[in-house]
Amino acid sequence: MKKQILNTIIRRIFTSLIVLFLLITFIFFLLRISPGNPTQKFISPELSPKLAEKVKESFNLDKPLFKQYESFIGNLIKGNFGISYTYRAPVLSVIWNFLPFTLMFSLMSFIIQIGFGFLLSFLAVKNINGKLDHLISKSSLMIYAIPSFVIGVSLIYIFSVQFNLLPSSGFSSINSYSLSFIGKLWDHLEHLILPLITLSLGGIAIYFRYLRDNLEDVYNQTFILNLRANGFSEKEITKKHVIPNAVSPLISVAGVELGLLFSGALITEVIFGLPGMGRLTINAILSRDYPLVIGCTFVSGVLIIISNLIADLFKAKIDKRLLKEILN
Amino acid sequence: MRFKQIYFILLLLIIGILPACNTSSPTKFNGVVVGISSDVESLNPLFSFTVNEGNISELLYLSPLQFQWDSSKGELIPQPMLAKSWQWSKDSSSITFYFRKNVKWTDGVPFTVKDVIFSFDVYSDPLVQSRLFGTFKSLYTDSSQHINLAKTFKVVNPYELIINFRKDAVPSLVDINIPIIPEHVFKNVDRKNLITYEKNHNSVFDGAFYLKKWNKNQSIILQANKNSFLYKPGNIDRLIFKVIPDYTSRLTQLKQGEIDLMEDIRADDVPILRNSNNLVITAIKGREYDYIGWNNLNPSIYEKSKKIVSNQFFGDYRVRTALTDAINREEILREFLDNHGEIAYGPVAPIFKSELDTTLIPRSYDPGKAKELLSQVGWRDSNNDGILDKNGKKFSFTLYIPSGNPRRQFAASIIQNNLRIVGIEVKIQSLEPEVFFGKMFDKKFNAWMAGWSVPIPLDLKPYWNSNLKENILNVAGYQNHQVNTLLNKIDVEKSKEKRNNLNKKIQDIIYKDEPFTFLYWIDNIVVYNKRIKGINVTPLGAVLHCWNWSVNK
Numbered sequence: 001m002k003k004q005i006l007n008t009i010i011r012r013i014f015t016s017l018i019v020l021f022l023l024i025t026f027i028f029f030l031l032r033i034s035p036g037n038p039t040q041k042f043i044s045p046e047l048s049p050k051l052a053e054k055v056k057e058s059f060n061l062d063k064p065l066f067k068q069y070e071s072f073i074g075n076l077i078k079g080n081f082g083i084s085y086t087y088r089a090p091v092l093s094v095i096w097n098f099l100p101f102t103l104m105f106s107l108m109s110f111i112i113q114i115g116f117g118f119l120l121s122f123l124a125v126k127n128i129n130g131k132l133d134h135l136i137s138k139s140s141l142m143i144y145a146i147p148s149f150v151i152g153v154s155l156i157y158i159f160s161v162q163f164n165l166l167p168s169s170g171f172s173s174i175n176s177y178s179l180s181f182i183g184k185l186w187d188h189l190e191h192l193i194l195p196l197i198t199l200s201l202g203g204i205a206i207y208f209r210y211l212r213d214n215l216e217d218v219y220n221q222t223f224i225l226n227l228r229a230n231g232f233s234e235k236e237i238t239k240k241h242v243i244p245n246a247v248s249p250l251i252s253v254a255g256v257e258l259g260l261l262f263s264g265a266l267i268t269e270v271i272f273g274l275p276g277m278g279r280l281t282i283n284a285i286l287s288r289d290y291p292l293v294i295g296c297t298f299v300s301g302v303l304i305i306i307s308n309l310i311a312d313l314f315k316a317k318i319d320k321r322l323l324k325e326i327l328n
Numbered sequence: 329m330r331f332k333q334i335y336f337i338l339l340l341l342i343i344g345i346l347p348a349c350n351t352s353s354p355t356k357f358n359g360v361v362v363g364i365s366s367d368v369e370s371l372n373p374l375f376s377f378t379v380n381e382g383n384i385s386e387l388l389y390l391s392p393l394q395f396q397w398d399s400s401k402g403e404l405i406p407q408p409m410l411a412k413s414w415q416w417s418k419d420s421s422s423i424t425f426y427f428r429k430n431v432k433w434t435d436g437v438p439f440t441v442k443d444v445i446f447s448f449d450v451y452s453d454p455l456v457q458s459r460l461f462g463t464f465k466s467l468y469t470d471s472s473q474h475i476n477l478a479k480t481f482k483v484v485n486p487y488e489l490i491i492n493f494r495k496d497a498v499p500s501l502v503d504i505n506i507p508i509i510p511e512h513v514f515k516n517v518d519r520k521n522l523i524t525y526e527k528n529h530n531s532v533f534d535g536a537f538y539l540k541k542w543n544k545n546q547s548i549i550l551q552a553n554k555n556s557f558l559y560k561p562g563n564i565d566r567l568i569f570k571v572i573p574d575y576t577s578r579l580t581q582l583k584q585g586e587i588d589l590m591e592d593i594r595a596d597d598v599p600i601l602r603n604s605n606n607l608v609i610t611a612i613k614g615r616e617y618d619y620i621g622w623n624n625l626n627p628s629i630y631e632k633s634k635k636i637v638s639n640q641f642f643g644d645y646r647v648r649t650a651l652t653d654a655i656n657r658e659e660i661l662r663e664f665l666d667n668h669g670e671i672a673y674g675p676v677a678p679i680f681k682s683e684l685d686t687t688l689i690p691r692s693y694d695p696g697k698a699k700e701l702l703s704q705v706g707w708r709d710s711n712n713d714g715i716l717d718k719n720g721k722k723f724s725f726t727l728y729i730p731s732g733n734p735r736r737q738f739a740a741s742i743i744q745n746n747l748r749i750v751g752i753e754v755k756i757q758s759l760e761p762e763v764f765f766g767k768m769f770d771k772k773f774n775a776w777m778a779g780w781s782v783p784i785p786l787d788l789k790p791y792w793n794s795n796l797k798e799n800i801l802n803v804a805g806y807q808n809h810q811v812n813t814l815l816n817k818i819d820v821e822k823s824k825e826k827r828n829n830l831n832k833k834i835q836d837i838i839y840k841d842e843p844f845t846f847l848y849w850i851d852n853i854v855v856y857n858k859r860i861k862g863i864n865v866t867p868l869g870a871v872l873h874c875w876n877w878s879v880n881k
Contacts, residue, residue: 049799083523
């Protein structure tokens with residue numbers, strides 16, 4: 001069985017690598033045929049017209065498309081994504097400056113989304129069709145309908161402008177370098193409260209709606225009635241039977257959601273001036289920084305694949321029947 | 329029961345955290361926080377291509393001279409910096425710089441003329457691809473534009489250097505005033521790799537500030553260099569550039585006092601900012617203008633064969649003049665810019681007082697005159713459909729604008745309505761900026777709206793010389809041999825007064841030819857906190873000479 005699991009994981013990794021290769025090949029050609037030119041910023045009355053030509057040469061952009069692709073693949077095999085045109089540094093080292101923040105921020109938001117989603121859905125199901133259930137259901141629908149930039153700007157207005165309780169942008173204070181380790185940690189936490197609320201509210205609403213309906217369905221199943229009739233405690237029924245059956249469909253959604261979160265939360269990052277992958281990727285696209293766009297796509301692709309793999313393994317752990325399905 | 333416990337803990341957390349939070353205000357320290365919209369890409373002066381990069385790298389690396397803006401004359405005034413004095417030879421074929429002897433790099437190594445010669449060598453090296461590559465036209469260079477060091481420089485002693493100019497050149501201090509880099513640090517790097525060399529050089533500077541910390545996409549923290557001759561006790565000891573991408577967030581932080589200074593404020597935000605007692609609002613006459621580009625050439629023929637053939641709509645100067653007459657520029661200036669600007673009538677900004685031809689008068693909004701002019705050229709509404717036509721061709725075109733610019737979007741809709749009144753149909757299409765500017769430089773549009781920032785010192789040649797291969801910035805494909813002759817004369821004219829007169833003649837011709845519709849010069853509205861003292865905002869920028877600032881603590 002273990003060997004079978006290992007084989008399956010190796011097979012998944014191999015197919016994932018093919019998917020990633022096809023993805024970056026597609027992006028490579030898509031970028032080259034799209035309008036725009038990375039050397040455009042070198043056209044200025046204060047610069048020599050020859051500079052743009054020189055830069056074009058050094059970026060290999062003067063060579064035929066397939067020659068460029070050949071050299072790109074050659075470098076990629078060596079693990080070299082090239083030099084970012086914008087940051088003038090190796091692509092992976094640029095991404096490494098932004099990725100830890102995104103991983104941390106996304107994971108925190110993900111935990112908040114799942115945690116509050118669970119909490120609220122249990123509360124609602126416990127009071128099914130009661131006042132609290134209606135209140136949470138209606139509020140979640142409303143929150144889901146509000147765009148995140150509206151939430152972000154409103155939070156800034158209330159907590160930063162009106163009450164001056166929380167900082168409105170950035171990941172750290174301007175004088176944070178002089179703080180102690182605990183001081184720095186506290187400083188980061190203060191800066192993350194509003195962005196985390198902005199990013200997480202929508203997700204909480206989604207998880208709530210999924211889970212509430214699933215929990216209600218499972219509670220209404222006849223086997224739950226049977227269990228109750230056989231004298232099982234409510235706690236045992238919930239823990240061993242209701243939750244595993246209710247969360248299974250949600251885990252796939254969570255896997256995709258986590259992968260997307262890892263790709264960056266552009267709107268939240270822009271409103272709160274956070275140094276995440278979303279801003280990095282969009283700036284790379286707007287400035288036609290081809291190597292950086294490909295690097296960001298690759299990293300996002302890897303994270304989405306890993307998130308889905310983890311979600312599948314988690315599902316299999318909760319429900320053994322699904323392991324066979326995944327192995328087959 | 330468990331839910332109640334969780335609620336209780338959450339409530340405690342909220343009650344505990346929020347009152348403990350109190351956003352730190354910059355008023356607590358002896359420094360200034362400047363809000364900027366995007367992070368800089370490099371602090372290496374070799375590659376400081378953007379305005380912010382230039383501003384910051386000039387605080388870290390000094391140049392031989394510093395320039396002040398003389399607003400009464402509208403020109404640059406050179407003042408000592410690394411060089412305490414300088415002397416031109418009688419025939420202006422060389423200049424001698426006498427450098428300060430007390431300047432040291434932050435690692436303790438003394439600054440000498442070797443650093444100056446090395447800097448010129450690196451800036452002009454084709455392998456490096458620096459921002460100044462190919463611009464040292466007054467110095468002796470080889471065929472690859474690399475400066476010939478032996479011919480150009482003569483070292484008298486470690487603090488005295490003679491720079492020789494080419495015999496046919498018209499040398500200017502601006503052309504040779506470059507931020508000097510430390511030879512002992514940069515010489516150890518392969519020049520091909522200098523473009524990716526960012527990490528280690530950031531530890532050695534000679535400027536008024538040094539780099540304390542660079543949190544990418546967050547902030548750049550500069551600390552006063554107390555060993556610099558520019559340091560004055562009591563002045564600011566820290567300058568922070570805080571990256572806040574969202575304009576509204578930047579504005580909120582300015583009002584809150586989280587940042588102290590912000591440039592490029594939109595005119596419609598000025599009335600709200602006036603209500604803040606802690607802010608000073610300054611509007612400096614700008615050198616940036618918006619224009620409508622009328623392609624003087626036929627774009628499809630030019631694209632196919634690079635042949636210069638007159639544009640079917642805008643090839644005739646009378647049509648272009650009529651279009652300017654038909655556009656109500658005052659309305660845009662009043663409604664959108666709240667009169668923070670002035671009507672443009674040529675490519676020379678009003679701040680260039682010596683070069684500006686003040687005898688020219690801006691064309692006023694006159695749709696009647698426009699109709700008459702168009703009729704003279706043959707554009708009449710022969711089928712009474714409300715749209716002018718000529719030889720069966722309707723006067724209908726697309727006006728392209730770059731997306732994400734509310735001012736240009738507003739102006740485009742006014743222009744569309746204005747031109748409809750004289751019988752011209754305009755469709756507006758906005759394009760993503762990279763796509764837009766690519767097509768503009770390739771001259772693929774018939775009509776578009778964009779803007780230029782005029783360089784200091786004034787240089788009209790890149791925009792108006794007819795050689796389109798060498799002057800890609802002549803985006804309208806403007807052709808006038810008389811202008812070419814005058815531009816070439818400016819290149820070799822040594823008398824400043826005569827150069828100014830030649831510039832005025834060019835403005836006169838461009839005014840008559842109307843290759844663009846020059847819309848308006850836009851003021852740069854800068855807002856800063858009252859606690860900053862000694863600030864002097866000029867067309868050269870707001871943070872220039874900021875080592876002279878102090879703050880009320």
